[in-house]
Amino acid sequence: MVVKASTVTYRALSLGAGVQSSVLSLLLSRSDPRLVELGYPMPNAAVFADTGWEPEYVYRHLDWLEEQLQYPLIRVSAGNIKTNLKKGLTASGHKFVDVPLFTVNKDGKKGMLRRQCTNHYKIRPIYRRVRKLAGGQRGRPFPKDTHAEMWLGISLDEVGRMKPSREPWVKHRWPLVDIGMTRRDCVAWFDSEYPGRYLPRSACVICPYRSDEHWLELKQSEPASYEEAVHFDRWLRHSTKNPVRKLLNGRPYLHAARRPLASVIAEREETQESNGVNPFNEECEGLCGV
Numbered sequence: 001m002v003v004k005a006s007t008v009t010y011r012a013l014s015l016g017a018g019v020q021s022s023v024l025s026l027l028l029s030r031s032d033p034r035l036v037e038l039g040y041p042m043p044n045a046a047v048f049a050d051t052g053w054e055p056e057y058v059y060r061h062l063d064w065l066e067e068q069l070q071y072p073l074i075r076v077s078a079g080n081i082k083t084n085l086k087k088g089l090t091a092s093g094h095k096f097v098d099v100p101l102f103t104v105n106k107d108g109k110k111g112m113l114r115r116q117c118t119n120h121y122k123i124r125p126i127y128r129r130v131r132k133l134a135g136g137q138r139g140r141p142f143p144k145d146t147h148a149e150m151w152l153g154i155s156l157d158e159v160g161r162m163k164p165s166r167e168p169w170v171k172h173r174w175p176l177v178d179i180g181m182t183r184r185d186c187v188a189w190f191d192s193e194y195p196g197r198y199l200p201r202s203a204c205v206i207c208p209y210r211s212d213e214h215w216l217e218l219k220q221s222e223p224a225s226y227e228e229a230v231h232f233d234r235w236l237r238h239s240t241k242n243p244v245r246k247l248l249n250g251r252p253y254l255h256a257a258r259r260p261l262a263s264v265i266a267e268r269e270e271t272q273e274s275n276g277v278n279p280f281n282e283e284c285e286g287l288c289g290v
């Protein structure tokens with residue numbers, strides 16, 4: 001029996017607008033010969049899922065990137081994580097906290113909420129849009145013998161994050177891994193091609209998955225956003241009208257030390273020690289490290 005080969009109907013780059021996916025988007029735009037040789041032509045589009053609460057420097061970087069690329073950059077959204085979180089709601093309006101806050105229960109037991117924001121605000125909107133662009137129709141099976149490709153900006157030093165797609169209509173590929181580029185290689189390439197240009201790490205302003213180094217970067221690059229995170233961290237525990245607190249058993253914190261963010265970072269500024277937390281290389285790479 002002859003098995004009919006599946007046709008690729010759409011090639012999408014999942015763009016987190018952080019280090020790796022930004023560099024990958026630029027390499028693809030230049031038709032880098034290493035990528036072309038391995039079957040990576042220019043994608044149909046780069047797709048960025050906007051949670052609505054990234055630092056301004058990430059949005060500025062995204063605008064700049066859009067000007068550089070020879071293919072479209074599509075922005076999608078499942079809603080504003082800030083607005084929803086402050087009401088204790090998920091993207092789909094359920095009363096639930098989907099951000100991975102650190103907690104301490106009354107008995108002193110430490111915990112951490114399950115990270116579901118990645119799925120709600122990143123994975124779902126990107127997949128929904130790409131499925132449609134690739135020829136899929138809502139509520140109907142994907143056209144037979146066709147599939148889409150999703151290219152992910154995971155680098156060689158992060159191979160543990162490579163996971164096949166759970167959806168049969170889309171196949172994942174990892175161009176940076178295929179051409180052997182590490183995160184360090186990406187930074188070096190960017191610095192040599194765009195000397196003096198800031199290449200930010202991406203993540204929501206209040207993302208608890210930040211190392212101290214990343215918190216300090218936010219504080220130095222965008223003090224107003226850092227203050228917003230500090231204010232939010234306090235609000236989590238002290239506001240009497242706090243819907244988040246009402247949904248949790250324990251006291252919530254943004255920092256892994258389960259102490260007020262402002263205190264921990266002030267101490268770090270003095271000692272310059274790192275907490276060593278680096279759950280997904282400090283970057284929400286389109287799929288928040290999944």
Ligand code: SF4
Pocket residue numbers: 051099100115117118121122202203204206207208209284288
């Ligand atoms: S950056 Fe952090 S808070 Fe934002 S969606 Fe990703 S994991 Fe959630």
